[in-house]
Amino acid sequence: MKPKQKLTAAIRTKQANFSLSDEEYNLISLYMKKYKISNKSRWLRETVLAHVLKNLELDYPTLFGENEMRR
Known part of the structure; x- marks a missing residue:
């Protein structure tokens, strides 16, 4: 059996900050507690990133606009 290869993580030097309402923060906290998520970041x-990548796959360029294709 081959030894596991250690994945090298990209060094993260950029920060993204955003604000949440109390309700949004509590909702996320409840979710993380329910599913025992310890690493919030x-x-x-x-x-x-999963959401962005999923939408990128669906948002491919087309030859015609959406209205033209529905005709």
Whole structure:
């Protein structure tokens, strides 16, 4: 069996800050507690990037606009 290769993480030097309302913060905190998520930064980063990547796949360039294709 091959030894596991250590993945090298990209060095993160950029920061993204945003504000949440009390209700939004409490909702995220409840979710993280329910699913026993201990690394909030990693979870937020992965969740946002997963959403962005999913939308990028769906938002591909087309030859015609949406209205023209529906005709």
